[in-house]
Amino acid sequence: MKNQPPLMMQKFLRFFCDDDYLEEIEGDLYEEFLENSDDYGNRKASFIYTWTVLRSFRPYLIKKSNPIPQNSIDMIRNYFIIAYRNFLRHKGYSTINLIGLSFGMTCTLLISLYLLDEIRFDSQHEKGTQIYRVIDKRITDNGEERHLAEVGFNISGESVRNFAEVENAVKFVNFGRSKVMEEKEENSSYQNFSFVEQNFFEVFDFPLIQGDRKTALVEPNSAVITEDLAKLLFGDEAPMGKIVLTDRGEEMQFKVTGVLENIPKNSHLQFQIMYSFNTLKALPMYERFEGKDWSSNNFLTYLQIKEGTYITQLEDKLNKLVAQNIEAEDNNTPTLYFQSLKEIHFNSSQIEMGMNNSPGNIWYIFIFSGIGLFLILIASINYMNMATAKSAGRAREIGVRKVVGAARLGLIGQFITESLLTTFIALVIALGLVQVLLPFANNFTQKELALNLSTDPIILIGILLVAIMIGVISGMYPAFYLSSFNPVSVLKGIKINAGRAVNLRRALVVFQFTISIVMIVATLVAIKQMNYIQEKPLGFNKEHLLIVDINTGTVRGGYETIKNGYLGLATVKNVSVSSRIPGEWKNLARVKAAMANESANHRELYFIGADANFLSTFEVELLQGRNFREANNSDSVSILINESAAKLLGLSQPDQQELIISAVNYGGSEQPLNHGDFKTRIIGIVKDFHFQSLHEEVKPMVIAYHKNPVHRIDYFSTKISGDNITQTIASMEEILHKVDPGHLFEYHFLDDQMALFYEADLRRGKLFAVAAFTAIFIACLGLFALASFSAEQKMKEVGIRKVMGATVNQITVLLTREFAILVGIAFLIATPISWFLMDWWLSSFAYKIQLSLITFILGGFITLAISIITVSFQSIKAAYLNPVETLRIE
């Protein structure tokens, strides 16, 4: 044939034109085209052809959508029946699909609940979008930028007075912890000592069960307590009007004026008890603040700002106001800025003193969303692969349906119905599993997750939408693929050319295993890093160290009696008193200090006050110089410094050099020392030890004698032997109570305490391990199904090969090889991805392992091993079949 009309136009015509007219029109057009091309040449003929086709694109010629069958309900019922029969016919495959989908959905549901809870952090308040926290940004002498959530007294009140945009403001102040008791002093607990302004409940919506929101915190010496604390203190008695006592050296009495519903865990503000701010007015210190204090760091301040206010403008106005009111010589002027309530949870890592005990990390939100999505994808891929792999079995059904008049859309609908059905059965199973697993998940994540479908419509709608999405995604490809079969060839028994489907199936398997390998490698790296952290020499020995808190002046005064008492115990090997300890969980003091010979050059150093036993108790190595001498108290101005401090100060030898400490910072603002500068002499240099978590590098530190004007002692650290620990603790408590009977005996094991540094990392690591396990489990389920399918298909081939003399080994290898190659490709893709990811994760540690190829190979090897075991299970079974059995069937 010499000339052909434009192919695209032919296709277009065939695409839209109704079959009733197509043949005639196409024929006429073709004939005309041939004549035209003889008469006018090919180009013009093509043009006329194209134009005519376009002109033919008229409503009456366009394919009629197949009329909706009148018995559509019967059809849908039929879809269900067929789906049910199919399920029964292929029980094994269907179960695998179902298990995979329900596992994937369970994990994803749990992850979603977790994410939802994180995203809804601090969303309890109606005026939440208007609430801002005031943050103080200042530059330290070291040039470091610090952000503090505590600001001056006047900021809240003066903001409301001066700026119309500020509708309300509330502040509160924390004084550490205090012991809380009821009147008989039988029940007690340690709680934050926080004084809260009376309008707290105007700004925040925490519900009060009893008491008046407006007046509960007005009277001096009144307190609002939570249900939990009320129960602990008063049991079943009504708490309102009762007296609570607090002990902070001196006893204070408060009347309970309100009972607060327990504050949900997804709030950054956490109170068990709030004392009325007005109580402070009676204290002498109050005068120092009221009306005068613009720049201290003591008061957590929250502003309620009118909607639509330009926040940066308001910040500028406030900063101007503060600058006007601060005395000129105070050159440490802070810059204040506002942080919106919803940002506090995710965006506070650099902010100190903010009451944010469980800060969120937006990156982990992304990562875990990704994991949830991938798990579902892996499960959906299983469904897709199984559906297309088994398509040969259903080809005839499709052929018959088409012959009888099924439209393609109807068939697509049928297959999507089937996948939706599977998805919804899996969803029901998953919902059940989630209910069962929730308590464990809550325990694990330290959250209060709940699956309340009735009270939380968002969850219900979300779940339904996701289920439909999964059903459609996993059903879509099989539906289009299966419904495209040509009925004539299918019914004639011609084998469908499945090349494209097979390649897609392989690609999907590679995708599944890429994700699985990335997750396994990530888990391995995380485990290695966690082990590294736990086993890294810290520069001191954290084992068998029992730390006892000093909470009262009586105990502090009688420390020598207690120390000697402890040393008298057979199981106690060493005792030290110190202001802070390595692995400290409270704020470490920092001091501003300068060498006497360069007094203008201030440095910031961490500070611990300790006795002579400190080095021996913690097994810290003394590099140069000498330790403190306890005997004659002559060392009260001596200090030890660590290697980093020596480097910072440029010292190589401890030689009684004078270091002048001029100010201290206990975690709030820097303040001058009460009794003037503390002039110290350096007598020794100790080896660096990790007094902070390994996320941080070792910072310069000063260890001063415990009798110093900077920081008094707060802890006994005792080195005990491993035997009879309960007995030792009991004896220690007894010795302490001889000095102060009312002192609550609080103790920690240092290694447990230090493990808390990495608790979040560990928890995430475990979560990751669970997700990785689930991923590879689901992926292997799919692989198992595919392998058994492929073994089934090759039954004859295997039979013939065996007859020809192939060994079981050869056949097993033959059947396994294909899948092993796929996993191998997945490994090649996964390695760079996981390398990149883990490198990023490790960068959050100051001390970290080197990524080694071994880890990646191990991860790949584990995956390969698991998948080969999975596959060879089927392959070996197939290889052992008697060829007579397989070849006889026809």
Next chain:
Amino acid sequence: MKGTSLGEFEEIVLLTVGVLFDEAYGLSIKKEVEERSGRSVNLSAIHAALYRLEEKGFLKSKMGEATKTRGGKRKKYFNLTSFGIQALEQAKTLRQNLWSSIPEIVLKGGGS
């Protein structure tokens, strides 16, 4: 009565089908119309008219033989139905009546 009335183009197509008798299919009709009227017509317009006329019952069709020049596609031949002939006659009568009703003077080119 709508449905039996004939448009000008439809009438021409219908007449052409009559003229071509046994050889009336899409392309031949198109060529005949073009030849006789001297204007070029798009094939799709012919098809549209044919299907409309068939729907109205003025035409009937049957599938013919496949030929090589048509890429293996069969022709669809159209024939006038008696209803179609009746419609043509009606249209003709209508015109003749109208013709005969025009005053002589108009045809003579008078008027004013």
